[in-house]
Amino acid sequence: MTALEAGSAVQRRVGGWYQRTTSRWCYVFLLPALVLTAMFTFYPMVMSWVYSTMxxxxxSNDMTFVGLGNYRELLGDHMFWSALGRSMIFVLVGTPLRVGLALVVAVILNRQVMRLSVAFRTLFFLPVMASASIIGVVMTFVLSPNNGPINTALAGTGLAGSPVEFLSDPKLAIWTALLVHTWKNFGITMIYWLAALQTVPAEYYEAARIDGAGWAGLVRHVTMPILLPFALIIIVLTAKENLQAFAIIQAMTQGGPYFSTQVMEIFIYRTAFAADEAGGVPRLGYASAAGCFFGTVTLLLALVQLWVARRVAETRRELGRARGDAG
Structure with a gap:
């Protein structure tokens, strides 16, 4: 064996030892995170399914196995279905509202000629950084019928003859909560769109301008086709966030008035930890069944959205190949 071959063999042995050692240390450093994830994510998930049968x-130690009894009771529980319907309002109405408005604002702020763009981005993002509970408490004063700023402005301009009960009227409360939740999380969706807009090559805009396209044409024929795959991801993320409205609703209305803002998270919380007005005791097993049911519905919606995203991506690839063949 020559000196060169011997040196190469030593390098291979040293390199293999280094890779094995590095891999082992990677697992060692990952171990604390894996343990915490198992303790605070997977274990509660498994135990929720176990408790849902109790x-x-x-x-207390008084635990009775009821099998699927809690799930059968859920199917006939009007309060459960009403809460699920309100959560779906947040998804089906709040998601397109926030995604659409955030896209419009992001396209405007992404223009290079837009002055104070950074200042406006910061202004829109500030509510995201604030605690949802604090936002909820502040909005109860802002929307108060007793000298609240919004009602004062409506009365001063003559738009309302009497104070508007934004949070006390069962017909208005859910929509008020939806708008406040949308405003609070608007900035993060706008940031998603701004990040997606950075992926559009500047050369595409220049070529379109040479062809005579105006600003509207650039958005329609250049920006939107490229943003389509990102749009599906942003919709999924926004829909997921719209299902997490517990903190802001709890701070503003606590699910009232007359349960008109009781979404699924509030329903599960009340059932699990709060005794009802009739003197009933908390029902953690029944609440676990509601949580498992709601989690399954959410998972199915996510799988459907991912399937749609995959189909759209495949269609885009097919169109790209077709254009390439035509060229």
Whole structure:
């Protein structure tokens, strides 16, 4: 064996040892995160399914196995279906509202000629950084019928003859909560769109301008086709965020008035930890069944959205190949 071959063999042995050692240390450093994930994510998920088969208040040793009894009771529970419907309002109405408005604002702020663009981005993003509970408490004062700023402005301009009960009227409360939640999280969706807009090559805009396209034409024929795959991802993320409205609703209305803002998270919380007005005890087992049911519905919606995203991506690839063959 020559000196060169011997040196290469030593390098291979040293390199293999280094890679094995590095891999082992990577697993060692990942171990704490894996343990915490198992303790605070996977274990509660598994135990939720176990508790969903029990009749249990959560704070005693009196636990009775009922099998699918809690799920059968859910199917006939009007309060459960009403709460699920309100959560779907947040998804089906709040998602397109926030995604659409955020896209319009992002396209405007992405223009190079737009002055104070950074200042406006910061202004829109500030509510995202604030605590949802604080936002909820502040908005109860802002929307108050007793000298609240919004009602004062409506009365001063003559748009309302009497104070508007934004949070006390069962017909208005859910929509008010939806708008406040949309405003609070608007900035993060706008940032998603701004990040997606950065992927559009500047050369495409220049070529379109040479062809005589105006600003509207650039948006329609250059920006939107490229943003389509990102749009599906942003819709999924926004829909997921719209299902997490517990903190802001709890701070503003606590699910009232007359349960008109009780979404699924509020329903599960009340059932699990709060005794009802009739003197009933908390029902952690029944709440676990509601949580498992809601989680399954959410998972199915996510799978459908991912399937649609995959189909759209495949269609785009086919169109790209067709254009290439035509060229």
């Amino acid at each position: 009749d249990w208040a959560g704070f």
